[in-house]
Amino acid sequence: xxxxAGRQIAEVIxxxxxxIENELLKNIADLHNxxxxxxxxxxxxxxxxxxxxANIEVRPKTDKPGIDVIIAPGTKNEAVHIxxxxxxxxxxxxxxxxxxxxxxADVTVIAGCGIHNPGSKKSQHDGIHEIIIKKGAKMRYIEKxxxxxxxxxxxxxxxxxxxxxxxxxxxxxVQIKGVSSTIRDTKAQLAExxxxxxxxxxxxxxxxxxxSNMTIELNGKNSNTKVVSRSVxxxxxxxxxxxxxxxxxxxxxxxxxxxxxxxxxxxxxTPAITAEHPDAQLxxxxxxxKIAEEQLLKLMTLGLSEEEAEDIxxxxxxx
Amino acid sequence: xxxxESVYLRLKNGSEExxxxxxxxxxxxxxxxxxxxxxxxxxxTSLAKVIMGIYKNDEGRIYLDGKDITDFSITERxxxxxxxxxxxxxxxxxxxxxxxxxxxxxxxxLRAMLRSVGLCPQxxxxxxxxxxxxxxEMKRIELASVLARPSRLVIYDEPEAGVDLWSFExxxxxxxxxxxxxxxxxxxxxxxxxxLSLADEIILLVDGKIADxxxxxxxxxxxxxxxxxxxxxxxGGNNDEVECY
Numbered sequence: 001x002x003x004x005a006g007r008q009i010a011e012v013i014x015x016x017x018x019x020i021e022n023e024l025l026k027n028i029a030d031l032h033n034x035x036x037x038x039x040x041x042x043x044x045x046x047x048x049x050x051x052x053x054a055n056i057e058v059r060p061k062t063d064k065p066g067i068d069v070i071i072a073p074g075t076k077n078e079a080v081h082i083x084x085x086x087x088x089x090x091x092x093x094x095x096x097x098x099x100x101x102x103x104x105a106d107v108t109v110i111a112g113c114g115i116h117n118p119g120s121k122k123s124q125h126d127g128i129h130e131i132i133i134k135k136g137a138k139m140r141y142i143e144k145x146x147x148x149x150x151x152x153x154x155x156x157x158x159x160x161x162x163x164x165x166x167x168x169x170x171x172x173x174v175q176i177k178g179v180s181s182t183i184r185d186t187k188a189q190l191a192e193x194x195x196x197x198x199x200x201x202x203x204x205x206x207x208x209x210x211x212s213n214m215t216i217e218l219n220g221k222n223s224n225t226k227v228v229s230r231s232v233x234x235x236x237x238x239x240x241x242x243x244x245x246x247x248x249x250x251x252x253x254x255x256x257x258x259x260x261x262x263x264x265x266x267x268x269x270t271p272a273i274t275a276e277h278p279d280a281q282l283x284x285x286x287x288x289x290k291i292a293e294e295q296l297l298k299l300m301t302l303g304l305s306e307e308e309a310e311d312i313x314x315x316x317x318x319x
Numbered sequence: 320x321x322x323x324e325s326v327y328l329r330l331k332n333g334s335e336e337x338x339x340x341x342x343x344x345x346x347x348x349x350x351x352x353x354x355x356x357x358x359x360x361x362x363x364t365s366l367a368k369v370i371m372g373i374y375k376n377d378e379g380r381i382y383l384d385g386k387d388i389t390d391f392s393i394t395e396r397x398x399x400x401x402x403x404x405x406x407x408x409x410x411x412x413x414x415x416x417x418x419x420x421x422x423x424x425x426x427x428x429l430r431a432m433l434r435s436v437g438l439c440p441q442x443x444x445x446x447x448x449x450x451x452x453x454x455x456e457m458k459r460i461e462l463a464s465v466l467a468r469p470s471r472l473v474i475y476d477e478p479e480a481g482v483d484l485w486s487f488e489x490x491x492x493x494x495x496x497x498x499x500x501x502x503x504x505x506x507x508x509x510x511x512x513x514x515l516s517l518a519d520e521i522i523l524l525v526d527g528k529i530a531d532x533x534x535x536x537x538x539x540x541x542x543x544x545x546x547x548x549x550x551x552x553x554x555g556g557n558n559d560e561v562e563c564y
Contacts, residue, residue: 230413258412294409297373301405302422302464303397312422316414316447 017043021085024114027176028144029083038080040067045093056080056107066096066128069109073102073134081110084127089119089151094126101167103134112144115179117151122180124154131159133167133194141171147178158185163194165220175202175210184212190251192220200229201318204237204265214243218251218280229257232314233265241269247280255284260291260317320504321347321370321472326379328362328369328527339365340527343379347472352498353506354518356542362527363508364406367474371403372396384471400471406480406508408461410449416460417444423467436463437489454481462490466497473497474506479514491517515539 017025021043038056041049047067052058055075059068069080086093099109109131117123133139147153155175163169175182188196196216204210216225225245233239245253255271273282291313299309328340340362347353355363368374370381372393380389383399391399411419420429430440436459446452448460458481465473475494479487491514498505507514515521521538523531531538 292409294405295411297393298405298409299422300393301371301373301397301403302468303394304422305394312418313411313414316411316418319413 017085020116021087024085024087024116024146024148025083027146028112028114029081029110038069038078040069040080040082041085042083042093042095043085044088044091053078053080055105058082061096061098064096065094066098069097069099071099071101071105071107071137073104073137075102075105075107077106079108079110083111084113084125086113086115086123086125087118089117089123089149090121092122092124092126094128096128097130099129099131101131101133101137101139104136105134106138108140108142110142112142112146113155113157114145115147115149115153115155117147117149117153119149119151122152122154123149124156126156126158128158129160131161131169133161133163133169135164136166137164138168139170141169142174143172144174144176145179145182146176147180152180153178154181155179156183156185159187161186161188161196163188163190163196163223165191166193167191168195169197171196171198173198173200175204177203177205179204179208179210181209182211184210186212186214188214188216188225190216190218190220190223190225192222192249194220194223196223196225198225198227200227200231202229202231202239203234203314203318204232204239205234206237207235208237210237210239212239212241212243216243216245216253218245218247218249218253220251221249222251223249224252225254227253227255227271229255229269230259230317231257231267232260232262232318233267234262236264238266239268241267241286242272244272244274245282245284246274246276247282248276250277250279252280253282257284257286258317259286259288260314261288262290320349320384321345322382323370324380324382326369326376326381328365328374328376330365330374338527340369340376343529345522345529347504347506349504350498350501351504351519352495352517353504354515354521355506355508355524356510356515356521357524357530361524363524364476365527366524367403367476367506367508370396370472370474371401373403397468400469402465402468402470402473404461404465404473404475404478406476408457410452410457412447412449414448415444416446416448419448419460420464420467423464428467432463432467435466435493436460437486438463455483455486458482459486459490462493466493470503472504472506474508476508477510478507479509479511487511488513512539515542 038053038058039051040058055072057070113125115123145155227243241257243255257269259267267288269286271284273284296309323343323345326343329336330339369376433440
């Protein structure tokens, strides 16, 4: 159910965006139904919709493009949507967003970018997010990337996370499809008792390229992280994964990279773990392979065609 | 309902072609409950896979309800009403149990399907069909995915494998109940005496050939005798004294 503010925002969105832009929003932020909270929608380099709530302030930066999102301590069960849309060919948009999650808060941040490039010039969005999660706060962060259209579509997200004592973060980083090229850079520093789960899911096809670098530093005692990466490379696309976990305290970390390779795709996966404390416990695993034949056969015995079976397997793997 | 005429299957083992099934002639009747048994490596699973279309037979024809399905794909055979419950069901990373079951049944019946195989829906619907599940749980889900489909012929490949005795009795009851609904022929590949004792007819497959078939009273004593002589042979008995199939 939408509250009054949500309905009002949805109406504004309908007025300010055309059908293509609405579809992009639906794909990256599920933004046809806002439950509550604050919102900032950036289109073609400009903020077009901005709304703060009682507990979440969204304000533009004064020194560079971007916004500050300030979430009040103790804010519970609220969400803030900060998606970016690009619908012009030849636009390079760089944005700096700072998100501060106040002590003891429990919120969801939905970011993401959708590019519809109608022309032949490249369209690019470089989103630099700095996230500070204060003591005991909890944040779920969802960032989806999607591209469509005839021109080249480039998305280079940079996410820098600082986690204070006993904070919790679950980050879901997703590239749905249609992104020509991406270099993803994710860095996190965890203080005592902090817990970070990152799930990254990437699909590339045609001649697309994706590079994902992650560095997670476990600086505090009892901090922990789990990084799960699942990806599919189809056609002639290529992917490079390089997640690193560094443990500087009595802490735990696990990195898991699973990839399905199809057609002439290429994947390089090199998870790395570094322990700088004798009580650190770090593990990693990586697997690359094609869809198992037994999986296809099983689904075909239930009446699916090979293509339908493949589609269900890939959707399950990436969802 | 199902007829196999002079079916041969050869599979490659390195550069060598190995005969797996030889001159299989088989008629399965409507509504009968069959047990397909025989020593390990005798060709039981291969025969099931030939019927399902997973392996393509090198020679011979296969008919379902009088229709030649020899050239049908797996998908076409499934749509024609043939179902196959895998001995070792594959695991799917990321695929939720409910999404697997939705292929076979509509969303409203998913909970009942899981309950019918002894799994609590609220604990399993959103779980992934991957390494987090035990072999026994995978078998139950496999059975649920097969029994949810309308079928003319269902082949169960060693449903007892990896399932504890108590659960197996329940699964067997489920298979029996599905069979009793009618208009379906059931074939259970098994080594389990309990299943053999329930079958209307037992088919004995040895070294890729149908060695014998018939009622329980006819076949069970033969199997017991054969088991004794094979055991003796494996234990270094005099091969001249051993008469195996």
